[in-house]
Amino acid sequence: MATLAPATPSTSTKRDWTKPQAMAIPKEGYFQLQNGRYGAVYPRTPACHGFTIIARIKPGREDAIRAYGKTIEKAIADLPDALATLKLHYLRWVLFDIGKDTYFMYQGIFDTDFDKYTEDAVALFAKYGVNTVFENLDGFPEDWKTNVPAFVKFVREHQCPSFLEYGEYPYVTADEIKKALKLKAAFADMLDLMQ
Amino acid sequence: MSALQQLHRISRDLTIRTDQPASLDFDDIQHFLISRPPARAARYEFLTFANGTGGRAWLTGLIDKVGTASGVGSSLPDSRWVTVGFTWDGLRVLGVAEASLATFPEEFRQGMAARAGILGTTGANHPDHWVGGLASTNLHAIAILFARDVAERERCRQEHATYLKQCDGVELLSALDLEAIPPFDYAHEHFGFHDRLSQPVIEGTGVEPTPGSGPPIKSGEFFLGYPDEEGPAAGMPQPESLSRNGSYVAYLRMQEHVGAFRDFLRAHGETSEQQELIAAKLMGRWRSGAPLVLAPDKDDPKLGADPQRNNDFSYANTDPYGYGCPLGAHIRRMNPRDTAVNMNRRKMIRRGGTYGPPLPEGISDDGIERGIAAFVGCASLVRQFEFAMNVWTNDPNFHELGNERDPIFGTQDGTFDITIPKRPIRKKIKGLPAFTTIRAGAYFFLPGVKALRYLTTLSDGL
Numbered sequence: 083m084a085t086l087a088p089a090t091p092s093t094s095t096k097r098d099w100t101k102p103q104a105m106a107i108p109k110e111g112y113f114q115l116q117n118g119r120y121g122a123v124y125p126r127t128p129a130c131h132g133f134t135i136i137a138r139i140k141p142g143r144e145d146a147i148r149a150y151g152k153t154i155e156k157a158i159a160d161l162p163d164a165l166a167t168l169k170l171h172y173l174r175w176v177l178f179d180i181g182k183d184t185y186f187m188y189q190g191i192f193d194t195d196f197d198k199y200t201e202d203a204v205a206l207f208a209k210y211g212v213n214t215v216f217e218n219l220d221g222f223p224e225d226w227k228t229n230v231p232a233f234v235k236f237v238r239e240h241q242c243p244s245f246l247e248y249g250e251y252p253y254v255t256a257d258e259i260k261k262a263l264k265l266k267a268a269f270a271d272m273l274d275l276m277q
Numbered sequence: 278m279s280a281l282q283q284l285h286r287i288s289r290d291l292t293i294r295t296d297q298p299a300s301l302d303f304d305d306i307q308h309f310l311i312s313r314p315p316a317r318a319a320r321y322e323f324l325t326f327a328n329g330t331g332g333r334a335w336l337t338g339l340i341d342k343v344g345t346a347s348g349v350g351s352s353l354p355d356s357r358w359v360t361v362g363f364t365w366d367g368l369r370v371l372g373v374a375e376a377s378l379a380t381f382p383e384e385f386r387q388g389m390a391a392r393a394g395i396l397g398t399t400g401a402n403h404p405d406h407w408v409g410g411l412a413s414t415n416l417h418a419i420a421i422l423f424a425r426d427v428a429e430r431e432r433c434r435q436e437h438a439t440y441l442k443q444c445d446g447v448e449l450l451s452a453l454d455l456e457a458i459p460p461f462d463y464a465h466e467h468f469g470f471h472d473r474l475s476q477p478v479i480e481g482t483g484v485e486p487t488p489g490s491g492p493p494i495k496s497g498e499f500f501l502g503y504p505d506e507e508g509p510a511a512g513m514p515q516p517e518s519l520s521r522n523g524s525y526v527a528y529l530r531m532q533e534h535v536g537a538f539r540d541f542l543r544a545h546g547e548t549s550e551q552q553e554l555i556a557a558k559l560m561g562r563w564r565s566g567a568p569l570v571l572a573p574d575k576d577d578p579k580l581g582a583d584p585q586r587n588n589d590f591s592y593a594n595t596d597p598y599g600y601g602c603p604l605g606a607h608i609r610r611m612n613p614r615d616t617a618v619n620m621n622r623r624k625m626i627r628r629g630g631t632y633g634p635p636l637p638e639g640i641s642d643d644g645i646e647r648g649i650a651a652f653v654g655c656a657s658l659v660r661q662f663e664f665a666m667n668v669w670t671n672d673p674n675f676h677e678l679g680n681e682r683d684p685i686f687g688t689q690d691g692t693f694d695i696t697i698p699k700r701p702i703r704k705k706i707k708g709l710p711a712f713t714t715i716r717a718g719a720y721f722f723l724p725g726v727k728a729l730r731y732l733t734t735l736s737d738g739l
Binding site for chain 1: 382383384394395507508509511512618619622659660663664667668672677
């Protein structure tokens with residue numbers, strides 16, 4: 083059996099965050115096939131890891147999905163660390179029409195390889211009702227609560243890989259940004275104290 | 278008992294679980310993951326079946342020797358510490374129907390060798406280099422024997438060899454003999470580290486977890502057909518008469534390069550104290566077993582030997598930056614305790630032992646293979662074992678470390694580091710050598726005893 087080269091370099095190379103960078107990505111979403119526990123692993127790009135899930139919603143469910151915006155807003159307000167495990171930068175939820183159908187787009191940008199933390203993500207989704215939103219989507223497995231592989235399969239089948247990603251400050255993680263801002267605040271406080 | 282431990286104990290006693298623990302079928306579950314017999318020797322035999330008739334005949338004659346949880350767990354002397362398991366290919370040869378085979382999870386169907394990229398067993402650890410024929414689809418079954426001592430092991434080996442001669446179509450692919458290494462008063466491996474200090478407790482076994490080991494884990498995390506930490510049993514392979522009371526085990530034969538380990542310690546520590554500290558930083562515990570979180574500066578053998586204290590620690594509040602136990606140390610990767618989520622869904626039962634003679638002090642590597650040959654038992658290989666390999670062991674970016682793998686157990690090729698946080702300046706050792714090499718591995722299904730009987734009733738071509 084041949085050893086597959088890793089999709090991203092196994093050793094981290096120092097990456098220059100001061101130099102904006104773009105990456106064009108093949109149609110498959112990866113440069114070289116590397117299998118993770120639940121399928122192909124997608125590469126880390128200058129815009130971090132991420133996914134874009136697009137699925138048609140069941141007719142008449144648009145309001146139910148929109149209402150979930152408030153639910154999630156409140157969940158995070160009550161418990162700001164709720165999604166900390168996912169090492170997220172941003173999430174975007176969008177509804178749009180194509181012809182008579184309405185589609186849901188869920189775009190996430192984060193720092194971890196989704197394959198590695200699949201079960202953690204599914205557990206969080208279940209806890210905060212994200213899966214309940216998914217139940218409004220065409221073809222979402224009814225037994226998702228007990229069938230992680232079916233849930234993962236749905237997500238993967240509806241994942242649309244980017245063909246271009248761009249980072250103004252490439253490869254910087256959310257933790258690094260938070261550390262830098264903390265340091266900046268600490269320095270500002272120190273300078274204030276020295277006045 | 279410290280005030281903190283008292284508090285732990287009280288809070289544990291006060292924990293009211295609304296649901297009753299599932300009653301485990303101790304007469305049916307193989308003893309392997311439930312009770313650890315007082316064995317000082319073992320033998321693993323890897324078998325291939327030329328045909329189903331032979332395999333079923335072999336199994337029929339062996340079932341009465343298979344130790345159940347109730348048999349081995351009792352106080353009666355019982356030398357039938359035999360366990361049997363099958364690969365997916367083995368189940369097929371035994372006559373399990375295709376429709377049924379298809380209900381087993383994908384990772385088990387593929388087998389461990391095919392999952393090398395996921396596990397991170399690349400380079401020198403790659404299945405291409407494995408010994409004993411374990412990467413082959415001809416591997417069909419394993420018979421695991423634990424014995425009180427080497428003499429008893431040899432008696433059983435003879436007996437099984439004689440029995441195998443009577444079974445047409447069953448052949449020994451390879452075997453491995455194991456022996457505990459002296460001194461025998463505590464379990465340890467060839468590098469000299471006290472072992473088996475942290476093991477999950479299965480709900481319903483009546484075992485009391487030691488302080489710091491967390492509450493008992495739902496039995497469905499280890500045995501099919503029982504509620505797990507998420508809820509009722511789901512997605513069991515069919516028929517249930519085959520899967521109920523069964524477990525998956527991942528087998529790994531891991532060579533330990535004792536000479537290389539000692540050379541490394543000498544290269545990075547001038548005094549023996551400095552060398553012991555480096556060894557402890559790689560492991561997360563001193564060789565005595567004393568955890569660095571509780572004994573950060575020097576060894577405390579009494580702490581290491583005290584089961585009421587030696588596992589009673591966590592990381593998030595006590596040692597968040599790893600000044601005691603480095604973030605990348607072996608035990609902090611293998612069990613991140615309160616610094617990871619969903620920990621109750623990642624627990625595994627470890628079994629196994631050491632093979633090969635100990636390497637005397639003062640001697641460089643003698644060319645004899647020695648190491649640990651162990652099994653990891655669980656209900657989901659992909660969620661439990663493969664996660665541990667993929668993320669905890671071999672993800673260079675675990676805990677945002679950037680360029681590290683498990684310093685003891687990870688796939689090392691001289692390109693990864695270990696960071697040892699220290700005030701004022703951390704110490705980083707670059708280019709860690711491999712202290713271990715995976716020499717073989719496989720996935721097995723350990724059926725319950727009734728399921729073993731079911732397998733003997735099958736026939737070919739159905």
